[in-house]
Amino acid sequence: MTTLNRLDLKSGRFTYLEVLYYNExxxxxTDYRTFIIGSNSERWQEWxxxxxxFQVESTGLEGWVTAHFTARQEQIKNKNARFWYAYNRxxxxxxxxxxxxxxxxxxxxxxxxxxxxxGELPAGQVDPELGEEASHPANVTSAGD
Numbered sequence: 001m002t003t004l005n006r007l008d009l010k011s012g013r014f015t016y017l018e019v020l021y022y023n024e025x026x027x028x029x030t031d032y033r034t035f036i037i038g039s040n041s042e043r044w045q046e047w048x049x050x051x052x053x054f055q056v057e058s059t060g061l062e063g064w065v066t067a068h069f070t071a072r073q074e075q076i077k078n079k080n081a082r083f084w085y086a087y088n089r090x091x092x093x094x095x096x097x098x099x100x101x102x103x104x105x106x107x108x109x110x111x112x113x114x115x116x117x118x119g120e121l122p123a124g125q126v127d128p129e130l131g132e133e134a135s136h137p138a139n140v141t142s143a144g145d
Contacts, residue, residue, distance in 0.1 A: 004032075005054035009067065009114055012037045012107050016047065016054070037107045048073075048102040051082065058114055067114035071099060088117040 004017040014037055019028045037044045051073040058067040069088040076083060084099035097113050099105055 005052055007037070007054055007056045007110065009056060009058035009107070009111050014044065014047070014054075016052075041106075044105075045102060048084075048105060056086070056110055056114060058111070058118075067118040069097075069114060069117050071105075071110075073102075086113050086117060 005015070007014045013034060015032055015034045017030050018033045019030050021029050023029055035043050053070055053072045056067075056069050056071055069086040071084050071086055073082050073084050075081075081101075083101055084105055086095075086097045086099050088095045088097075095117055097117060099113055100109060
């Protein structure tokens with residue numbers, strides 16, 4: 001599934017597709033909306049409460065994508081709680097990481113998980129969460145760069 005909701009980790013810019021209204025044939029009329037997460041956390045929290053998945057992407061100095069994942073909200077079995085998880089596929093390997101509740105889903109937390117999923121571990125080092133060797137060398141630019 002492709003989502004049109006995107007977050008650029010480097011700038012904190014979040015872009016999403018908003019349904020403005022439905023025409024006479026019940027076709028949604030949409031437009032893109034954008035805001036910066038750090039300057040508008042209330043708007044970010046309101047959007048997260050929708051529970052819609054979104055793509056997270058970060059680029060390095062040369063414009064190359066250094067980190068990417070899809071964030072999805074999931075219901076915990078036998079509990080009335082929902083939490084966000086990051087999914088990243090590298091080759092045939094699907095990685096899943098806990099992001100937290102909507103209230104704790106900050107730009108800093110998203111950057112932290114993106115860095116982890118991007119492969120900070122040197123080749124051959126064991127990922128403690130997966131119990132598997134990292135398959136690629138570190139290629140992540142620091143979030144502050």
